[in-house]
Every structure is written in structure tokens, then in C-alpha cells.
Amino acid sequence: MKSSAIAVSGLRKKYGDKVVLDGIDFDVAAGSVFSMLGPNGAGKTTAVNILATLLKADAGTVRVAGHDVATETKQVRAAIGVTGQFAAVDELLSGRENLQLMADLRRVRGGDRLVARLLERFDLVESADKYASTYSGGMRRKLDLAMTLVGNPRVIFLDEPTTGLDVRSRRTMWAIVRELVAEGTTIFLTTQYLDEADLLADQLVVLDQGHIVAQGTPEELKRRIPGTHVRLRFAEPDEFETAARVLPGATKGDQEFTLRVPSDGESKSLRALLDRLDEHRINAQEFSVHTPDLDDVFLALTGRTSTEATAE
Template identity: 40%
Template sequence: MTPIIEVKNIKKRFKKQLVLDSVSIEVQPGSIYALLGANGAGKSTLLKIITGLLDSDQGNVLVNNLTVTKDLRQVQQLFSFSAQTSSVDDILTGYENLVLIAKLRHVAHPKQLALDLLVQFKLTDAAKKRVADYSGGMRRRLDLAMSLVGNPEILFLDEPTTGLDPSSRNDLWQTIRELKSQGKTIFLTTQYLEEADQLADKIGFLGEGKIIATGTPSEMKHLAGSEKLQLIFLTSEQLAQAQTLLTDFKVQLIDEVSINVELPDSMQSVLKILHLLSTNEIEPNTFQVTSPTLDDVFLKLTKGASL
């Protein structure tokens, strides 16, 4: 399948600082791509280059086989860009904001479209309320609704849930999932590991101006290692006996009564380990299988750098 977005060897400097260093990305139609990185990693800069708001020093971007720098007007008709700072007008109501943007984009039947979007984004009860009185979550939903005016194929969302409470964040995640189910291609930047894990079909880790790893959430988690079996014993003597028996496995000591055992074959390894312990009358007090998380991946890739 031909990518709908192709970022090829993008470089960008601000004075002497190299912000983006040969960044390349491919995004498939109808998917969600999450660009993950710490504050200052260059996520917003890259998004501005992709959308034609900023020129790169090197490389090029194709959107639906159109070159952004050469065919910007045609490219802009394909997408909508929702920046970190909401573009809604506080003085107007939610309904008035939507009608205004629909008229500016020369959409047919702007009033009906505004009403339809208010329903879709669960804002009908606040339709006549000034946006200045909206909560953070309501403002972001309205901003996203405004992004859909004109029915763009691609949505660019720059840290869409920053500053939202957990409930509002979950609501917006569900809205983004619904947009994907309608066939929209969504490119979002985020500093939230959970957000990338929840939403993305593919993730790119941006660090020090480079894509340092890319893949599906599952593929990314494998970078942090295999699943582990955590065994907790009642005594340190039991733990020592277990370590003696488990020489065929990679064992990591957690504390005086707990160990992690790497599972190269997951369920088969779990059964083998538990059978081996039971045969030798060493019963763990508790055990659980744990999987790597994106937090583990991030820590491994950045050597502990903070988001």
C-alpha cells in the first residue's frame, strides 16, 4: 500500500542547533501514527514542516503523492491541523464557531453542518454557551469538530490531550478512535506513553532530532525484552533453592524473596518453571506474568531521560 504521508530525510536547524536530523516517516491511509518524544524533541517543528507551515533545510514531504513545498494549496485541501493552542473563539458560542469556520471554508449548508458536528462531539447541550465557559475537554472536542469542517482526509493533532483530566482524555481518545473508524488518517504528536499505546497503529520515537525507533506498539515493547515471570517466595531460602533449579533461564533478583525470570516462550516457559518448582516442593507464595510497557521502551531508548 502506498503511504499517504511520506517524510523523507528532513533536516532543520535553528541557528546552530540541529533540531531535526534526517527524519523519515511513512504513514499508511486510514491509520493512526503517533510521534512520541519529550518536550523539546522537535515534534511540533516536524509537524509544522509536514503541514507546510515551516520550511525544512533539507529533505521533502509527500502527502498523497503531492510535494508539500510545490503543491501546498492542493495538499492543504486534504488535511486539517489542530495545534496545541486551541483555535476556538472564546467570545462566540460553540455553534457560532462551527458556522464561522464552515463559512470561511465555503462549505454548503454551514448551519446544518454545525448542528451535526455538535451532535457528533456531544456538545449539543453547550451549543449556545460562550466557549469561554467551556471546560478544557469541551474546548478540545470543539477544536477537533472544527478540524472536521470540509471533511479532510487527514487530521494532524499536536498533543491533543495536553492539560486534560483523565476523564476528558479518555473521551477524546474515543473520539479519535471513531474518526479512524470513519477512514480518517490521523497523525498525532504526544508526550504521553499511554496515549501512544492506546491509539497508535504505529509509533515513532523522536529523540535528539532523530527517529530512534519505530514500529507497532507491540513491536516497540519487544525492544524492552521478553515477558517475565515474577516469583515471590515466603523465605530467602526458598528463593535460593529456586535460583539453583532455574539455571536454564535468565533470572533477575528483585529483593531477598522475589525474582524475575525471562520467558522466551511465554506460556510453555511458565508451565515448565512452575512444574520444576512444584516437583522439587518449592512453592512460590505468588506469581504473575508481566509484559514490557512503552515506559520500559522509552527508558531503554533514552537511558532514563524524562518525558
Template identity: 40%
Template sequence: MNSTVLEIKNVKKNFKGNEVLKDVNITLKQGFIYALLGANGAGKSTLLKIVTGLLNSDGGKVTIQDINIADNPVAAQKLFSFSSQNSTVDGVLTGYENLHLIAKLRHERNPRKVAESLLEKFDLTEAKDKAVSNYSGGMRRRLDLAMSLVGNPEIIFLDEPTTGLDPKSRQDLWDTIKEMKLQGKTIFLTTQYLEEADYLADQIGFLREGKIVASGTPDEMKRIAGADKLLLVFNRNEDTDIALKLLESYSPEKKDNCEISIDLTEDITTTLNVLNALTTENIELKTFKMITPTLDDVFMTLTRGRK
């Protein structure tokens, strides 16, 4: 059974009378990836600063491996690493020098070996002697992640790790983060990208106006937007009207002149029954497809305030 690594309980934060965080509660288990989703200004970065001890809260408690970060920040900070939105690498130094320096600062026994091992792990060996100022955005973020692994932290905090990256660099970084999880790391990340949360996370929290308005697995989140749907497309309006009457027991919804949507409570059974009914009545379909809600649909549902 996975133990709890991070617990955020009833965390609050006010700035000049503006309540930025309102009783935020999150629990993260060992070896899991948690994605905190929210638009700009939702409070994601503020929460991450409180969780990592860079900012005091106005209420609530944060514990990492049962250590209260407000009471003992030094002990807690030894258990994690934090990669902010802005890369912390030194552009003047080479990739190797950046890692070697961090390894020495973290009192690693063999900083040279640590640096070389991480350069290889993050596919940076060929560029190890280049100044980081000459690295691409994706290479910089990989180096930043490599630096976050120095000292073998229990948990890794990533604040919008792929912001500003091109699609290929973003996918490469996602694969790197997944690989870190496979190696047993616990990861807490913030993101604006719904696709990123869906691809990476075991658990997702939606932060809106300082509150967690929904949380769960990606599949659980998608159910907020409704059931899977069967979309039927006909060649003629007449066929569409006949099908609406024939399939009345399935509560069909007319989407367009020649389109009908049906909620799938039992995906396979409902689909087969609908198609059999249409075939029996010789109603010709142009095409059909199953549509599964996405996190984009969930985001739209939540931002409209619907439950």
C-alpha cells in the first residue's frame, strides 16, 4: 500500500484582502503523479510556494513525510526538489558544470559521477561541454529536471514544466517525467495544459478561484462532463426523423440536420442495439462514432460552474 508523501490540509492565503487560496486539501501518495490544473490566476503557483516553504500560508497545514513544513522547513526541504517555471540553470556554465555544482552543494560523495550519470539519463551527454546559453528550450528543461534529481529527493515539484516548449520538446519532457515515475519518484506538477494532465497524472485537481472544485483520476474527471456518446450521421433528413422516433427509448438528441447523439450508459450493448434497430428498419447510416468526453469538456463544465 502506497504511503502518503504530501498532505495539504485547509490551506488559506490572502493578499491585501483578496482570498487567493480557500481551504485547499490535497493528499499525494508515494509513486504517484498529481497534476494541479487551473487557469492563470487560479492560485497554482501560490500554493506551490506555500507547499515548498517559500511562502507562509494564512491558515492550514502542509506536511511532507509527516514533517510540518512551517515548523521545520529545513528538514522538509531535504526531502524534495522544486523546479520553477523559470529555469534555474546557469547559462554561462556548461551542462556538466551546472550538475557538478549542484551535486557539490548537495554534498554528494562523488559529484563527477552524479553529473555524468544524469547527463546520460537525460540524453545530454553530447552537449555536456556546451554553455547552457546555447541549449534549446527543451534541453534547458531536461537539464533543470536532471538537477532536480540530485540528492535523490522523495518528491519532485514542477511548476508548469513545459510552458513555452514546442510540441516535440513537450512530448520528450512528458516521457522523461513518466520515466521518473517508473523509477519510483513522486511528482506534483502544476499545468494549464489539459492534455498534459491527462497524459501524465494519476490524480488531477481542478483549482478555480482558489478552491479545488473537482478531483480524481483522469477518467473520473471526464465523467463530470457526462457519459460517452454515440453520434449517428445520416444521409437524409427524412432518415434522421425516422431514427429519432425509432430510438425514442434511448433519449436521442438531434445535434444537426442529419446527426443524432445518444448517451451510452452501456457502451457496447447500447451501440449494438441501436445499430441493429436501424438495420432492421433499413435506415442507412452515413457514419457513426463513439465520442468520449475530454478534460477540455470537463474544464468547460467546471468553469461554467456546473456540478
């Protein structure tokens, strides 16, 4: 069983009369990816700022890398790295100079060798001596994360690391996260992309109005939400109408001549459904199984989709 890299108990924070965090509890296993989801204003940023020693909690206990954030601030800061939503690079310096600056500030021995390794690891060698102002969004995010790694942190806080990136850059960041975890680093991830949390997170919590409304693995949360169904599309209206009558629980889909049929997605029930179609000589032009995703979980728990929450 993995030890805890982060342990939070009874965490509370309020601003005036507004309670932002109302006694939340969670543990993050060392060497894992932990994701915090929630609508804007749910308290995610406040939680991260407290864990990263940037804010003081009103109540509760928080230990990061084995140290109390309230009484052992220096030890916590020495063990963590923080990559914010917007890349914190100096645009008047080159990529190499940004990394060298961090190495100097951290008083890292062999800083030149470390900088060279990080440039190679993040595929920034060719652009190393160009001003950071000329970098693309994806390159800036990679440089920002590389700067975070200069201190060899045991715990890294990633605040929406792929916001605004193209698909290729997002996948590159995902690969880097996996590599870091494989090396034993703990990642605390906040993201507005539910597919990102689904793909990367070992454990996650859904935060809403200062309360944790769900926690577990992505698969555990998705199993809590009903909605697995088979989607059928028919080429002929007669086949569509007949199937609608003979398939138990079938409802019209969102496209013409499509049906949604409730199912547990298991092979036995799928065979029974197809046999039912064969009995009535019905041919489905398209056939697919759909299971709830994290957006369904988000909607069920918070009353809105992730898109709506982001728009707010």
C-alpha cells in the first residue's frame, strides 16, 4: 500500500461570510495522479493555494510530503513544485536562461548539466537559445514544467496544465505526466477537461460549493451513474418503427432513425438484443455501446455539465 503524499483533514476556509471550503478530507497516494474537479468557484484554487503554502487555512490539518503546511512551510516548499494555469516564464530570456535562472535560485550543483538534460527531455534543444517570447503555447507549457522540475520536487501541483493547447501539445503533456509518475513523483492535477482526468487520474474528487460531493477512481464514479445504453441506427423507417416496438425500454435518439436501448453493456445482454432484432428480421445499420463518462458524473453531481461550468 502506498504512503500518503498529501493528507487533508477538516480543511476549512472562508472569506467574510462566504465559506469556500467546508471541512473537506482526502488523501493522495505517493507516486499517483490525483485530480480535483469542480465548477468555477467550487474552491479548487483555494485548496491548491493552501496545499502549496500560499494561503493559510482557517481550520483543519494539511500535510504535504510528510510536513505540516502551517508549521513546516519551508520543508513543504522544498518538496513541491507548482505549475500555474499560465506559463510563468520570462519572455526576455531564452529557454536555456530560464532554466539556468531556476537552477541558480535553487543553488543546484551541476546546474549546466541539469539544464541540458531538461532541454533534451522536453524536446526544447533546438529552441533553447531563442527568446521564450517566440515559443508556442505548447512550448511555453513544457518550459514551465521543466522549470518546475529543476528542484526535483516530490509533489507537483498542475493547475489546468493543458488549457488552450492544441491536441498534439496536450498529448505531449500527458506523456510527460505519465513519465513523472512512473519515476515516483506525485501529481496533483486540476483540470477543466474531464477526458484529461479520466485518462490520467488514479483518484479524483468532485468539489462543489466547498464540499466534496464524490471521490474515487474515474471508473468507480462512472459506475455510480446510470445510463449505459446501446445506440442503434437504421437505414429504413419501417425497421426503425418495428425496433422501437419490440425492444424493451427503447427511446428515440438525438438523430433520425436512431434508438437508445438500456443495457448493462455485457456480452450476454448484447447477444439477446441482437437475437431480438434477428427474430423480427431487422437490420441495424450502426450498432454501438455507450457508457457514462465523467461529464455525466459531473452533471449528475453538480447539476450542470463541465461546459456550462466553464462558461460561467
